[in-house]
Amino acid sequence: MTAPLLSIQGLTKAYPGVVANDDVSFEIGKGQIHALLGENGAGKSTLVKMIYGLVTPDSGRMEIAGQPHAPATPLQARDAGVAMVFQHFSLFDALDVAENIALGMTDPPPMRDLAARIREVSHAYGLPLDPDRIVGDLSAGERQRVEIVRCLLQDPRLLIMDEPTSVLTPQEVEILFATLRKLAAEGTAILYISHKLEEIRSLCDAATILRLGKVVGRCDPRETSARELAEQMVGSTLSSPARPEHTPGDTLLTVENLSLPPAHAFGTPLRDIQITLARGEVLGIGGVAGNGQDELLAALSGERLSPRGTVTLDGSDLSRAGPEARRKAGLLSAPEERLGHAAAPDMSLTENALLTGHGRKGLTGRGFIDWRGAAGFARDIIAAFDVRTPGEGTAARALSGGNLQKFVIGREVLQGPTVLVVNQPTWGVDAAAAAAIRQALLDLAEAGAGVIVISQDLDELMEISDRFAALNEGRLSAPVPAATLDVKRIGLMLGGAHDMEAAE
Amino acid sequence: MISLEKRPTPSRAWTYATPFLAVALTVIAGGLMFAALGKDPVAAIRTIFYDALFDPQFAAYSRPQLLVKAGPLILIATGLALGFRAGVWNIGAEGQYIIGALTGAAVGLALYPADTRMIFPLMVIVGALGGWAWAMIPAILKTRFNTNEILVSLLLVYVAENLLASMAVGRLRNPEGGGFPGSRNLSQWDSAANPELIADTGMHWGVVAAFIAVIFAYILLNRHLTGFHIRLAGQAPRAARFAGVEPTRLVVLCLGISGALAGLAGIFEVTGPAGQISIDFNVGYGFTAIIVAFLGRLHPIGIALAGLLMALTYIGGELASFMLGIPAAAIQAFQGMLLFFLLAVDVLTNYRVRLGRREASA
Structure with a gap:
């Protein structure tokens, strides 16, 4: 592997009564799709918020392409080439697609140029978007495309995706994965957060597993079974619910x-x-x-x-x-x-x-x-x-x-x-x-x-x-x-x- | 740097401690203000809080005033608090107070000069109905046409004030009054009078009604399902609908109760302390009661205490401006400080103050 794009060393963040991240270290290579796995409360969100400049770590260091990375705000993180698609969309229903995208930019170009750029980029990545449509009329999958295209317009070096598939149909998931693979092939690193194990197994080339704020495992998800991944996440063996046979009544x-x-x-x-x-x-x-x-x-x-x-x-x-x-x-x-x-x-x-x-x-x-x-x-x-x-x-x-x-x-x-x-x-x-x-x-x-x-x-x-x-x-x-x-x-x-x- | 951190559960200790802290801060800030005006701050504070009740020279007059002023404030504020708890904002209690007084007095005056003690109870009932009916206007407009009850109830105050002016110089004017505006004196007509029940205490039927209202409101809010639904609707409207609370029913109920209680306060006032319908018999109890309701944490017992405290600042303030020459505006500023500090220290109930570096939340 070449020199890592993002390298994280001993990152720690504590809140009153809970250590959200405890000495977390991992690396993501250029063009790698890296999964961050863990249950709710394992510290995934805190970790990516630190990378994206929303939360300041208590200790530890981050580097992007060899340069120290300590963003105090998301703006600085974006300047360093980090883009993030959040699980919950931050879009205005009453505005159109281009206006929503312009709102997230520090220095938006004239609307006509922006609309053309949106068409171009969204088609290039198989996520076609009409810049003039009102966001309130879009499906959840289309809204997510708005968020992704917003990130792509920044030419990010690292794209963070937080549980992106929870709002998609399986077919839409396939399209998203094709887009992500294309991005990775062009050299963008992707940090992919999910707890859907089969998806991670089909998409990602590396995985870091968090439990209670600590890294408890690293693996190649393509060579690890979903059950093993789940048990590493939970820290114990899982039992499936019992569903006895029965005939329906009246x-x-x-x-x-x-x-x-x-x-x-x-x-x-x-x-x-x-x-x-x-x-x-x-x-x-x-x-x-x-x-x-x-x-x-x-x-x-x-x-x-x-x-x-x-x-x-x-x-x-x-x-x-x-x-x-x-x-x-x-x-x-x-x-x-x-x-x-x-x-x-x-x-x-x-x-x-x-x-x-x-x-x-x-x-x-x-x-x-x-x-x-x-x-x-x-x-x-x-x-x-x-x-x-x-x-x-x-x-x-x-x-x-x-x-x-x-x-x-x-x-x-x-x-x-x-x-x-x-x-x-x-x-x-x-x-x-x-x-x-x-x-x-x-x-x-x-x-x-x-x-x-x-x-x-x-x-x-x-x-x-x-x-x-x-x-x-x-x-x-x-x-x-x-x-x-x-x-x-x-x-x-x-x-x-x-x-x-x-x-x- | 100071930062605030939300408590997982509201602090019980601070809920009880904040009113006292607010009074203490008001005394300090008010004292500074009085000092800046060149008055002796200790004497001013003592006059407001102590002399009004215990000074041998003035207490005989001012002590009964405590209940006379606190009675209508508590009565109105108790009703308002039920609505405020449910997120129904009746800002027009002053109008309902005026209309209650007008309708009750009109019924009594129509029967003048009959001599039976049944007239007073009749006037009380009609007064309550009058206040209720006036409050039904914003209630029906809100439930039918989704108008804003804050605006409608507030604007109806000005309608009521003009109606009062018209009545005081017109239909309800004392025919034997030599053309002066104002109705016959109800407090001097035995059939309609609301007398002082215990001499030199200021206790009249309105004060009794206020304390009964406090007890009822307490039981309603703490022991009855309707009170639970009122609190639920105010705190979590979606959860209230999920629980089966009809928002429409609640709006009508809350505006109705607060209107009726304001109407009661009005009729007790014109048959007792004010004595007659006059152009300006209303002195803003309906507005001050909003402050009292919040000062008392929208809690019935708190409101009873807040009403007494508010009444004390009024009579103490009057005494201070009379005795020490403190401008009336400074007294109003002093009362404003009380509300300001109360709302400001409220934050301690739900938040913890931390000294140190500010951090983004997880």
Whole structure:
């Protein structure tokens, strides 16, 4: 290997109570695609933020092409040739593509020249973009292209990508990978952050594995199995959830011809959704972010009402019933956004247990709250779902994402739902907690409930679903038995490649 | 360099300590201001906080004023706090206060000179309804047409003030008043009077109502599901909808309660301390109550204490400007400091102050 492009020596960064990075060292060569692997909280984000100048390290040194690299701001990092595509897009919905890109540039050229450059660069890398389109109208995959093209216009020497595929269909992922390989062949180094192991195995030539802020392994991912990688990440052997054979029972939930206009300007309408869910069944609903997942959950939870006859549980029409009435009838749900939607951030776990549990758990009498009962319910959830917290008086926002997610799912599961609908149940949750949550959902189905899991994690859906359906632009495909599916078929169900072409 | 670090959980100790810290800082900063004006700061502070209640010469007059002024402030602020907790911003309590006084007084005056103690309760009920109805205007406009309740309720104050002026010189004017503006004196008509219940304490029915409202609000917020939903809607509106809270219902409820309580304060005022409908019987309690609500942390017990403190700065301030010649503007600045420091030190509840190098967060 030639001299490394980026070399990191003994980088350490501590926050009060936690060492985010502890003596981290690694190197990336010119033209190398280097994977940074680790669970949530392993320190991947802190590490790349230091490279990108968002966080200053406590100690250690970085070099780019032999020159010391100590950026105090992202601007200095960009000047040194570092570009980054964030997991969460930083785009303005109401502006067009060229305006969004100009906003991220220190010295933008005239708009007409910029538009021409955007066309040229985006076509050269197989990511065609129309500079005049309004960003709010773009799909998630297209928005990501805007972010990537924004980086490419800087001619970066090092491109950092943070979980880029979570918003893409498998076909879009292939196109992205072709682009990245082309970039690498031209000499750009790529630091690729992900926890999707198969992707890393097919894309990257080197990997550094982080656990609890420390480098715990380096390997060539092409020669290491996904299971070995996962066990290095987690630090223990993994058990897969048990899914016993069963035959589905009678129908619990029917959704018929459910159409809803979008709730806001850039929302997704629901178009003619049909669902039947049987007792003991897990229905997996896949889809790329922003294709109607939130809207479908809101229509099932009762946050949005739908025309009469569209949502029926156990023979009773719930279309016009609000969230509380649906809970009483046995239709429970857990939205994707934990803080602020499923739970109130500044309220204690006791209060958050009361939030959805007061009716089914009998925690109120004539409107007066039984605080002792609510605290007891919160303690039951904490105990049954192994929620790590000092106690039920702790504010929800003080819990880590995984622990709060266990609490939120546990709160619904322990209420004994007839049907439970969850959106992204393991998003941003570490592997051990994710396994526990999936097992709880399977146990619930085993006990006779119906479960709908909306998720963008296809591996998760394949693992726990009996049947699989895909959401694409607010339409739900006809469900197919999960056992008969492969990734290619799922990709086509998710809407294929949204008219993208591979890099030549 | 000083930096602030968000606490994982709000500090309980600071929640209780910040009001006292704010009062202490106000005393220091206010003392400096009085000194800069060439007045003796110790004497000024002592006059405001101590002489008003305990000076043998003045206390006889000013001590009862404490409850007279604190009563309507607490009554109005308690209602406002429920709305503020839910994120419903009723800024127009002053208007609801005026309308409550007008409607209640009008019903009483229509029955003049009947001699039955039933008239006073009737006036109280109609006064509460009047305030409620005035608050329903922003409530309905908000729920139907999504207007901003802050603007609508505030602008309705000016409508109410003009209505008051028109009534005081028109329909409600005392026919035996020799043409002077203002209604008959309600406090001197036994059927309608809201008398001092215990001599020399300032205690009247409005003060009783204020303390009952405080107790009810406390129970509502801490023990009742509706109160829980009010707090939830204010802190996490999406979570509230997920829990099944109807935003529309909450807007109507909160504006209704705060309007009714402001209306009550109005009718108790014109039948008691003010005595009659006059062009300027309202002295801004409806606006000051907003300050009281925040000073009391939107907590009913806190509001009771804040109302008393606010009333004390009023009567103490009056005494200080009378005794020491401190300009009225300086007293207002002193009251402003109190609110300023209270809001400023609030940051300690949710943040920890750190001395040292500033760092970007993870």
